[in-house]
Amino acid sequence: MLLMIVMGMGGIYRGLVYEATLLIDRLGADLWVVQEATRGPFAEISRIPTNMVDRVAAVPGIARAQEFVYTTIQRQYDGKPLRIAILGLDWPGDRGEWLPLSAGRSLAQAHYEMVADRSLGLRLGERIRLGKDSYAVVGLTSGMTDPSGNGFAFFSVQDAQAIQFDLPGEAIRLERETRRLRTAESDVGSVNPALLDRAGGPAARIPVLPKNYMSAVVAWVQPGVPIEHVKRTIDRWPDVSTFTRSQQEDLLLQGVVEKAKRQLGMFRVLLTIISAVIMALILYTMTLDKLHDIAVLKLIGASNWVILGLILQQALLLGGIGYGLAYLLGQYLFPMFPRRVVLIPDDLWQLAFVVLGISVAASLLGVWKALRVSPNQALVG
Numbered sequence: 001m002l003l004m005i006v007m008g009m010g011g012i013y014r015g016l017v018y019e020a021t022l023l024i025d026r027l028g029a030d031l032w033v034v035q036e037a038t039r040g041p042f043a044e045i046s047r048i049p050t051n052m053v054d055r056v057a058a059v060p061g062i063a064r065a066q067e068f069v070y071t072t073i074q075r076q077y078d079g080k081p082l083r084i085a086i087l088g089l090d091w092p093g094d095r096g097e098w099l100p101l102s103a104g105r106s107l108a109q110a111h112y113e114m115v116a117d118r119s120l121g122l123r124l125g126e127r128i129r130l131g132k133d134s135y136a137v138v139g140l141t142s143g144m145t146d147p148s149g150n151g152f153a154f155f156s157v158q159d160a161q162a163i164q165f166d167l168p169g170e171a172i173r174l175e176r177e178t179r180r181l182r183t184a185e186s187d188v189g190s191v192n193p194a195l196l197d198r199a200g201g202p203a204a205r206i207p208v209l210p211k212n213y214m215s216a217v218v219a220w221v222q223p224g225v226p227i228e229h230v231k232r233t234i235d236r237w238p239d240v241s242t243f244t245r246s247q248q249e250d251l252l253l254q255g256v257v258e259k260a261k262r263q264l265g266m267f268r269v270l271l272t273i274i275s276a277v278i279m280a281l282i283l284y285t286m287t288l289d290k291l292h293d294i295a296v297l298k299l300i301g302a303s304n305w306v307i308l309g310l311i312l313q314q315a316l317l318l319g320g321i322g323y324g325l326a327y328l329l330g331q332y333l334f335p336m337f338p339r340r341v342v343l344i345p346d347d348l349w350q351l352a353f354v355v356l357g358i359s360v361a362a363s364l365l366g367v368w369k370a371l372r373v374s375p376n377q378a379l380v381g
Contacts, residue, residue, distance in 0.1 A: 002275040003326035003355065008334060009268040010347045013261055015340035020147040020252040023087070024245060026098060029218035030227050031056075032068075032243045033234060039241075041070045041215035042147060042248075043255045048214060048240060053090075056217045059233055061225035066090035068216040069160040072150060075130065077121075084120060084130075084153045085146040088160030088214070096139070096154050104139035110156050115139035117151035131166035135159065147256045149339050161212040272354060279322075280362035283315055287366035294373045304371055311366045319359030323352060 020042075032041075033048070033056055040046025050067065057065040069088030074081055089096050089107060096106035096115050104124050107113050114135045116122045126137045135155070144152040155163070167175070221227050227244055234242045243251065253261075287294075294307055327348070334341040 001326075001329070002271055002278065003322050003351075004329045004333070006268055006271045006275065007326050007330050007343070007348070007351055008337070008341055009264050009271065010351065011330075011334060011341035011343045012337070012339055013264045014342035014344060014347065016147070016257045016260055016264075017253060018342050019145050019149060019340055020257050021249045022143075022145065023152070024248055024252075026100075026144075027218060028098075028220075028245075030221040030245060031219040031231060031234070032245075032248045033217040033219065033240050034215070034243070036239050036241050039251045039255065041068065043251050046215050048217065050212070050214055052214075052217050052240065055237075056219050056234065059230060061222055061230040061233075063220045063222040064093075065217055065219040066094055067157045067214045068218045069157050069164065070215045071160070071164045072146070072148070073130070073163065077128065082120065083148075083150045085148075085150040086160050086163055087152055087154050088157035089154055091156035091158075099139070099141050099154065100144065101139050102142040104137070106139055107154070107156060108138070111159055112136060113138045113155075114159075115141060115154040117141045117144045117153070119143075119145060119151035120153065131163045133159070133162065143340070145340070147252055157214070161214070165212050272358070276358045276362055279315070279318060279358060280365045282318065283311070283362050283366040284369060286314065287311065287369050291369075291373055294370050298373065307370050308367050311370060312360065312363050315359040315363035315366070316356070319355045319362075323355045 033052065034040040034046040035048050038044050038046045053065050053067055056062060067088065067090045069086070071086045072083065073086060074083045076082070091107055091110050095108070099106065099115060101115070102118065104115070106115060112133060112135055114128075114137055116137050116139075118140055122128060122137050122140075124137055124140055127134050128137070129135075141152070141154075146152060219230075221230050231242050231244060234240065297307060330341075330343070334343070
């Protein structure tokens with residue numbers, strides 16, 4: 001069981017890395033343009049205006065650029081808290097055809113449809129209310145989770161922004177009234193009273209107010225064009241920061257999952273040490289039970305090397321059986337874990353060599369006790 005947990009700790013770490021870079025790899029964008037001096041959109045909040053898409057698309061060497069809206073919300077669903085990672089698709093250019101659909105279809109219209117991951121517990125055709133609108137689940141993915149393990153739900157950018165910036169009716173009313181009062185107190189409001197009605201109306205009808213912000217712009221570079229060359233061009237802009245795909249992955253691995261990685265590593269080392277101690281005690285106890293047999297072997301002329309080999313074989317069998325049972329139990333139990341567990345051959349081989357070393361080291365205590373046995377003890381009792 002201890003070896004299974006050690007194996008699981010390594011798998012959980014690999015799962016963290018896989019989930020942290022999953023969306024970046026699936027999307028495949030060459031450049032990520034975010035708010036200046038931020039490491040968003042996953043590491044922290046990033047807000048840039050919607051016209052940034054046109055600016056990036058106009059840069060020489062850019063093949064395609066699209067909006068990226070990402071946020072995390074928590075709602076009450078069926079009496080239980082439901083955390084959803086919201087991702088906006090730049091519909092109609094991006095309908096979600098790149099998503100690994102296990103059922104249903106991608107988005108077919110700009111509003112009121114969503115593609116959800118199975119980990120959210122939503123069913124195909126089900127409707128869920130988010131904000132002021134109701135959305136139908138038209139497609140299901142499997143294994144699409146954010147770096148925190150929350151299942152993704154994919155909407156059009158407009159719907160994702162509507163959910164992200166949703167406000168209660170009273171808050172909207174107070175905001176409009178505040179705008180109206182500020183306009184009335186200004187010279188513009190005194191000269192043109194008709195502006196008071198415009199100031200107290202919806203924000204979307206006021207030209208001077210910006211549209212909802214987005215989290216980032218993702219862009220693909222034309223084949224044959226150096227990515228670094230395009231990145232340097234955008235880096236000259238004072239209001240944004242630009243990262244390549246590998247840089248965005250490094251930001252996630254060195255920031256979002258760094259502490260979790262170190263903590264899992266510490267637990268893994270401690271459990272490995274505990275496994276070694278327990279195995280040493282087991283072998284020592286088994287050796288104590290065989291002291292009379294060891295004395296008989298010595299009495300009939302068996303060398304210390306023969307006895308050492310028997311104890312070592314016993315230790316290797318114990319370690320091998322324990323490793324095999326750990327792997328078999330893990331194959332059954334790991335899929336039930338709340339976070340993804342990814343077992344890769346390199347980690348399994350590494351743990352196998354560690355178990356081999358533990359088995360040899362743990363046998364030393366039993367060997368020490370066996371070598372101290374006198375052949376005369378075979379004649380006692």
